Amino acid sequence: MPTPPPQGIHKRSLLRNDVYESIRDAIIDGTFAPGERLRDPELESWLGVSRTPIREALLRLERAGLIVSQPGRATTVAPLDPGSTVSAQQVVAAMHELATRLAVPQLGQSGLAAMGRANTAFAAAIKNNDADAALAADDAFHSVFVDACGNEMVPVLLEQAMPVLRRVERQRFSSHEAQHSVTAHAEIIRLAALGDADGAAQATRDNWLSLAGGAAR
Structure with missing residues (x-):
């Protein structure tokens, strides 16, 4: 028909x-x-x-x-549940690690530049205690890898796991204690610029796993 x-x-x-x-x-x-x-x-x-x-x-x-x-x-x-948060964090860290490993060989200067701009905006948001702006800039930073990785399942799984983790992120991004994430992002950019897919992937994973116990990535 x-x-x-x-x-x-x-x-x-x-x-x-x-x-x-x-x-x-x-x-x-x-x-x-x-x-x-x-x-x-x-x-x-x-x-x-x-x-x-x-x-x-x-x-x-x-x-x-x-x-x-x-x-x-x-x-x-739902209450803030440490067990659910850790489970979501493990999935998110694994998906971003995979996305980074797949994306680094495909990244050009435009992708690296976009990550640099996002990290600059992230640093400014943290300095101003602007959690909403920090979340948006952090998303912009990591989405460069997700968009370039070529694996359509990565964003699907991230959409499922991220909401639980987002509440913890937002709390932490309201303080200056998230400042160390600016340095972590800069290191990820450095490794990606060198074409070190494994190094950048591990740094990305460590960045997400540092959120454990309420610490920002």
Whole structure:
């Protein structure tokens, strides 16, 4: 049969993502505190959408470990759990290590320059105690490798594991104690510029694993 007209399918997909990201970000930045109950009518009023995209977003957030759902009872923001954080950190570190190893041989001067700019912005954000800007700059730094690695599974797995880790990152990026990550980023850039894929990959892994116990990468 002929392919049917889209009928707004893409718009609905974008709406679902927007709703998911809005609730996710509110959990990460503490607007919704651990243990807080999430009520559909309040979320509908806040976001101006129907219950369907909200329920879909909550299912994704439950899979990501950010909420706890008890059917017929309540949906609450998940507590900060050290075990879940470490598990997510291990996956994230492994995926970024792989992305770096695959990407370094493909990187040109433009990629290295983009990482340098991102690290400069990261350093400024840390100096200003601007956690949101620090997170954005840190994402820009690491996304250079992810975008260049050529493995489509890497971003899929990172999207699943990152939300749990993001809450710990945001707390740490609000302080000057994350300053050592600027130096770690600079070393990753140096190794990548030398074409040392293994060295850059190990440095990237160490950078992410340094987040253990609440330390920023």
